[in-house]
Amino acid sequence: MAESLKPVAGLLLVLNFCMYVVVAAIGGWAVDVAIDRGFTIAPGLVLPAQFSPIFFPMGNAATGFFIIFALIASVVGAAAALAGVNHIRAWNSDSLPAAASSAIIAWALTLLSMGLACKEIDMEGRNARLRTMEAFMIILSATQLLYILTVHSAASIRSRP
Template identity: 80%
Template sequence: MAEALKPVAGLLLVLNFCMYVIVAAIGGWAIDVAIDHGFIIGSGLLLPANFSPIFFPIGNAATGFFVIFAVIASVVGAAAALAGVNHFRAWNSESLPAAASSAVIAWTLTLLAMGLACKEIHLHGRNARLRTMEAFTIILSVTQLIYIIAIHGAVSIVRSRP
């Protein structure tokens, strides 16, 4: 059964890596828009009354927090996928701790970004790219969990053999 879970883990590994890269790319675009269209403060100008350092001219009040945490989660998730490739090649209990710990950290950061995505959905007023980023973050929170279960399940089966 351990070998039956290996293709599932491999598929989820590739899927998660691609989705994390897409989330990072869209998040990078959103940060670029925020930098290009943010507040311009000169030496003689005062900060606006409602100034926020995480101001995004696109989306709503939750967009800045969501984008920042989604980019962090996607970078950690892509790195976790690279650690997962090493585990996938070895597929033994010695390579599991690095892959599992990085996958769990990526999953918890993805859950944080998913919570902010839900808040952004609740507040309305976002464009198609942000909706795509929200959808991918929500999907990643599930697929990353399934990946973690698959790699843990396969190694526990290997350990239980005589």
């Protein structure tokens, strides 16, 4: 029975990895735009009172926080997927703790980013790339949880006498 969950876990792992890479690419684009079009000040002038180092010229007030946390979640999620690949290859109880713990940390960061995505959706005023990033983070919060449940259920099936 546990062996039958291996293809499901592998499929979810590949799906999550691809989605995390897309989120990282879009987040990298957003950071590049923010650096290129960000706030500049002439020498000798002071910063305005409302200056924020997390200013993004696209989106709304939640965009900066969402992009930063989505980038962190996507890098941790991609790394967790690599640990998951090792677990899928070995498919034993020795490789489970590394894969499960990294997947849970990635899921927690993804949930945080999903919450910021919901806030950004609520505030409106964003472009298509940000909408894509928001949608991927919301989908990833569910698929990452499914991956965690699949891996843990396979481990519990294997441990039964």
